[in-house]
Structures are given as structure tokens and as C-alpha cells.
Amino acid sequence: xxxxxxxxxxxxxxxxxxxxxxxxxxxxxxxxxxxxxxxxxxxxxxxxxxxxxxxxxxxxxxxxxxxxxxxxxxxxxxxxxxxxxxxxxxxxxxxxxxxxxxxxxxxxxxxxxxxxxxxxxxxxxxxxxxxxxxxxxxxxxxxxxxxxxxxxxxxxxxxxxxxxxxxxxxxxxxxxxxxxxxxxxxxxxxxxxxxxxxxxxxxxxxxxxxxxxxxxxxxxxxxxxxxxxxxxxxxxxxxxxxxxxxxxxxxxxxxxxxxxxxxxxxxxxxxxxxxxxxxxxxxxxxxxxxxxxxxxxxxxxxxxxxxxxxxxxxxxx
Numbered sequence: 389x390x391x392x393x394x395x396x397x398x399x400x401x402x403x404x405x406x407x408x409x410x411x412x413x414x415x416x417x418x419x420x421x422x423x424x425x426x427x428x429x430x431x432x433x434x435x436x437x438x439x440x441x442x443x444x445x446x447x448x449x450x451x452x453x454x455x456x457x458x459x460x461x462x463x464x465x466x467x468x469x470x471x472x473x474x475x476x477x478x479x480x481x482x483x484x485x486x487x488x489x490x491x492x493x494x495x496x497x498x499x500x501x502x503x504x505x506x507x508x509x510x511x512x513x514x515x516x517x518x519x520x521x522x523x524x525x526x527x528x529x530x531x532x533x534x535x536x537x538x539x540x541x542x543x544x545x546x547x548x549x550x551x552x553x554x555x556x557x558x559x560x561x562x563x564x565x566x567x568x569x570x571x572x573x574x575x576x577x578x579x580x581x582x583x584x585x586x587x588x589x590x591x592x593x594x595x596x597x598x599x600x601x602x603x604x605x606x607x608x609x610x611x612x613x614x615x616x617x618x619x620x621x622x623x624x625x626x627x628x629x630x631x632x633x634x635x636x637x638x639x640x641x642x643x644x645x646x647x648x649x650x651x652x653x654x655x656x657x658x659x660x661x662x663x664x665x666x667x668x669x670x671x672x673x674x675x676x677x678x679x680x681x682x683x684x685x686x687x688x689x690x691x692x693x694x695x696x697x698x699x700x701x702x703x704x705x
Contacts, residue, residue, distance in 0.1 A: 416441075432703050435696070443686045447693065450659050450684040451700035454489065454625055457657075458705065462623040463491040463616055465579075467639065469630035470498035473506060473569070474513050475691040480698050482572045489701065492579035492616045493550075493569055496634045497589040500538075500553050500570065500582045501531045507557045507568035508534075526590030535589075536596040542605030548612055549605035550580035579616055581609035583638050610638065617642040622655040628673045629661045630690055636672035643677045653677070659684040661693050 423437035438444045457464050466481060484490040495503070505512035508530055519525040534556060542552035554574030557565050565571045573580040584606045591597055617639070620626060628635060639658075646653060658678050660669050665687055674683040686693055 431699050435700055435703060443688060446684045446686045447697060448700060450627075450686070451697055451704060453623070453657050453684070454627075454697075455701055455704040457623050457625050458489045460623055462625070463619050464489055464625045465492035465494060465616055465620070465627065466490050467494040467626060467628050467631060467635040468499060469496055469632075469635070470502045471630040472690050472694070473499065473502040475689070477690055477694045478503070478506065478567055478569055480694045481569055482567070484698065484701070485569075485572055485576050485578050489705075490578065492581070492613075493573055494581045494583065494613060494635060494638070495550065495570075496631060497535075497582060497584040497591075500549070501535065501589060501591060503568050503570050504531055504534050504553065504557060507562040507565045507571055510564045510567075526593050529594075532591040532594035532596060535591040536594070536598065536601070539598060539601035539605045542608065543601045546608060548608035549582040549584065549602070550609050552605060553582065554580050579612060581613050582606060583609060583613075583634055585634060610642070613638060614642045614645045617653075618646040618649075618651045620656040621651070621653050623657065624655075625657045625659065626673070626677075627659045627661065628669060629694075630663075631669075632662070632664075632666040633668055636666075636668045639677060640672040654679065655682070657682050657684075659686075661686050661688070661690065661697075663687065663689055 420440040422439040425433045425437040429437070435448075440448075454464050456462075466484075468481070472478070472481070481490060481493065485493070502512045514525065514528075516525055519527075535553070538549055538553035538556055541547070541556070542549040545552070547555070550570060551574060554568070554570035554572075557568045557571035558574045562568070562571075570580050572578075582605075584602055586592060586599055586602060592602075617626070626639060628639070643653065656678055658673050660673050660683075662669065665685065670685075674685055
């Protein structure tokens with residue numbers, strides 16, 4: 389049985405209800421636009437000239453909560469992938485540690501390797517594609533030897549992997565140890581932790597890699613991280629920088645441990661700085677652990693975002 393098709397003529401808009409712009413709330417105003425500072429402008433003037441939207445707003449708000457945490461004696465933790473070392477940002481983090489602003493640094497395994505190589509040689513990051521063809525990828529001896537020694541010491545002495553590697557870098561008098569995040573953390577008494585996924589780092593390919601040492605030392609670090617996470621209530625800050633999987637998962641488990649033991653984490657603040665926004669970061673750093681409104685996210689290159697964050701912090705402090 390056929391049905392009659394309905395004809396749709398243009399709707400009559402004569403009775404639409406309109407109102408003047410003065411009665412509407414606006415999201416964009418002239419006052420938030422970029423200013424044009426002179427080429428001789430100070431850093432503070434440059435920072436204030438940035439357009440007050442989206443990423444700039446988030447970066448400035450993050451700087452304020454970190455500054456408030458420092459003023460109120462609350463811990464700030466930077467959880468970082470190795471990329472921040474490979475794009476030259478170690479001096480920024482080192483400065484924030486020396487100023488007492490950053491009280492904890494958390495790495496994956498690759499972060500420790502690159503940090504050691506910079507301290508040892510002043511250079512790091514091989515050409516993976518070129519070296520993989522002939523089996524030379526990851527086969528340099530120095531990092532493998534140092535990481536094996538750190539894992540052995542970290543487990544046997546009960547100090548964990550991050551502290552052990554920092555201690556070895558610092559006490560071995562490596563030529564560029566002042567540029568080592570872990571070495572400076574050891575010198576300054578800053579919490580340092582490394583969370584290793586066995587099989588993901590080049591040093592695991594070497595005969596001297598010991599799974600029991602690596603796992604035992606890294607587990608000590610996880611429990612240390614649980615302790616500093618327990619102290620993040622009431623304005624403490626966890627900043628994830630360039631880790632898409634490992635460190636967001638570590639944070640989620642630490643939060644569960646701490647809450648299970650009866651610690652209230654209300655008021656904890658989290659943030660993410662990265663070139664891309666990933667699912668686990670969105671869920672495990674910015675959403676699940678904190679109350680709505682207590683997280684910040686800025687998308688961009690670390691070599692741009694971290695210098696800007698540091699200068700805004702110094703301006704506020």
C-alpha cells in the first residue's frame with residue numbers, strides 16, 4: 389500500500405523571538421585578545437600579552453596552583469616520560485627542584501637511561517632505524533652496566549631504583565652530573581622513582597639485566613610514590629608530562645592504595661602537558677583521581693610549554 393508523501397515547504401520565520409546582544413553572555417571579549425608587546429618587553433610583559441584563551445588559561449591556572457602549593461608547603465610531583473630529556477628540558481626541571489618547588493620526580497625506565505647518558509656523555513638518543521638493521525640498536529655498554537648496578541643496589545639496600553641511579557650518577561663524578569635529573573634529585577633529597585615495564589628498555593636486552601633486581605627496586609619506588617600521593621590532599625599537584633601509559637597507570641594504582649588505607653585525597657590537583665591527549669591520561673590523570681575542576685590540560689610541545697610554565701611560576705613567586 390503506497391503512502392502519500394508529505395510536502396515540506398520552507399518554514400515561516402516571521403514569529404522568531406530575538407533579543408539584543410546586550411542580554412547575551414559572551415565567551416570572547418576584546419580584553420582577552422593578544423596584546424602586542426614591544427620587542428624589548430620583559431618576560432612578565434610577554435606572558436601577560438598572550439591571548440587569554442584555552443591553553444594559555446590552562447597554563448596560567450596550572451602555574452597558579454603550583455605556586456600556591458609551594459607557598460602552602462604542599463608537594464608538587466612531575467611524572468615524566470623520557471622525551472622531556474631528549475628535547476632539552478632537564479635544566480628547567482633541575483631549577484624547579486633546586487628552588488624547592490618540585491619535590492618529586494617520577495620516570496619510566498627510558499627516562500633513567502637518557503638521564504644517565506646525558507650525565508655520562510652529554511649526548512643521548514640513538515638513530516633507532518639505522519642501528520636496528522644490523523642489530524646494534526640498544527647495544528652500548530655504559531647504560532646497561534649502570535642500570536644493572538642501580539637495580540642491584542636499589543633492591544639490596546631497599547632504596548629503590550630512582551634513588552640508586554641518582555646516587556651512582558652523583559657519586560661516580562660523571563662529567564655532566566649537574567645536568568642529571570636523578571643526580572640532582574639525590575643531591576637535593578627530592579623523591580625520585582622509576583617505574584619499569586620489563587622488556588621495554590634497551591638495557592633489558594643485555595645479559596647483566598636481572599629481572600628480580602629490576603622488579604624489586606622498581607616496586608620499592610612504587611610504594612614510595614604511594615607515600616607522596618598520600619600527601620597530595622589539600623592542594624598538592626601531580627603533573628604528567630609526556631607519559632601516555634606507564635605513569636598514568638602508576639598514579640591510578642597509587643591513588644587506589646592510598647584511599648584504601650583511609651587517606652582522603654580531596655583537593656588534590658592533577659595536570660597533563662603533552663603534544664597529544666591520550667585516553668589513559670584523560671581518564672587516569674585528569675578525571676578519575678580528582679574532583680571536577682581540579683585538573684588542567686595543555687596540548688603542546690614540551691620545549692615550549694615547560695619554559696613558559698617556569699617563567700610564569702617565577703613571576704608568581
